[in-house]
Amino acid sequence: MTAVLVIGECDTNFVEKELKDLQVFPAQSVLVLGNESLSSSYTKVLSEKLQISITLVETQKNQHVHGIFQLKCVMDGSKINNAIVFCPNQIETEIQGFCKEVFPENYSLVVKNAGDVRFIHETGEGSFADRFRQYLKNLEPKEAVTVYRSRVIPDSCNHGFSSRSGGLSVYPGLASLNMCFSARKKDSRAVVKANHNLLAKAGxxxxxxxxxxxxxxxxxxxxxxGPEPQSYDGIxxxxxxxxxxxxxxxxxxxLFADPIAKACGAAHAGWKGILKGIIQSTVDSMKKSYGSDAKNIKxxxxxxxxxxxxEFGIEGVEMFSPIHKDCVVWKKDCPKPYIDLRLAAVTLxxxxxxxxxxxxxxxxxxxxxxxxxxxxxSFRRDGSQFGNQVGYIGLK
Ligand SMILES: [Zn+2]
Ligand SMILES: [Zn+2]
Incomplete structure (x- = not known):
């Protein structure tokens, strides 16, 4: 599947020929970045040539980055990985620059120089990264950030658990408040950073x-x-x-909070981490570093x-029964055990x-x-393109 973005009035014959040469004719999705004066005449001709209905992306303050970002939104909505961008000769460098910021490397993008054509020039200043950051800052997310809170964490701490809502990620598994960047995923660093900003504002x-x-x-x-270790699941x-x-x-x-010793912490504790001892080592760190008494920690x-x-493999019985016998749960007619990781955490x-x-x-x-x-x-629900929520906590 391939999406196409045409910037300005690129020659329709050229666009048609290139798409045929690249064997992506007809394309799945075609966008044209332009303004009202382009919409009526140009898109109609192009639409007939390419045999597909065309979406006009209105230029906002002549921002080409808007067109590139909208292209990614359309692609993500339909899980399209490949795109071709036709752009005027005069701005090829700029378009290449924005594509690099907007799309992580796991997308396949081709920028085609369409020669000298009429277009509206971008008027921004600063690096492409800065301009993309600024663009994201001004975007309005579709929903508000929703933060969930616990009743036991004291008021001396600011804390919460983020959820999916309120961010700028578009790809289905990542939409929309994905908090972690990964080179394998369909979010750029800038979007993840923008999501951090949105959560920080709400929290x-x-x-x-x-x-x-x-x-x-x-x-x-x-x-x-102290010094930052190479890797860590708790802070x-x-x-x-x-x-x-x-x-x-x-x-x-x-999340951990000790209102007496005035310390706090957060840990990622999946089944592997729980078996390795992340719960114990986080509590231990608070005791050793801040003199926390376990009975004061919430x-x-x-x-x-x-x-x-x-659902777990049969080996789960040996792994989790020693923590608490009720960590292993059998369902009727199911040969595999289910593991109660929350009970395991509470027990530890x-x-x-x-x-x-x-x-x-x-x-x-x-x-x-x-x-x-x-x-x-949820990784188990969404597969390899899954986003991450976070639990956060800090002393006021
Ligand atoms: Zn995990
Ligand atoms: Zn469930």
């Missing part, structure tokens, strides 16, 4: 002081005041104003793949000395996969 924290744990399914924890801090966060897309996201568990959908927290009363497992008890409203990202 009222300083995005410049936001640090997000990796999701490598290990047990390492970064004590924020703890006692620095006011710093917001620590952990991503998740089925895995548990666990813990909130965010949205995750619940036992209803956590209690073993670390956290009081059951201080563990909130219910405020955001929504299964990421089978939630009918699809409020959260």
């Amino acid at each position: 009222q924290f300083d995005v410049a002081k936001l640090v997000i744990a990796k999701a490598v399914h290990g047990k390492d924890v970064w004590v924020y005041e 703890v801090t006692n620095t006011p104003g710093v917001t620590v966060a952990a991503p998740g897309a089925d895995c548990n996201i666990v 813990v909130a568990i965010g949205p995750s793949l619940s036992v209803c959908c956590m 927290l209690e073993k670390e000395g956290i009081l059951l009363n201080n563990i909130d497992e219910t405020s955001v008890k929504i299964c990421t996969k089978c939630d009918p409203e699809k409020r959260f990202f």
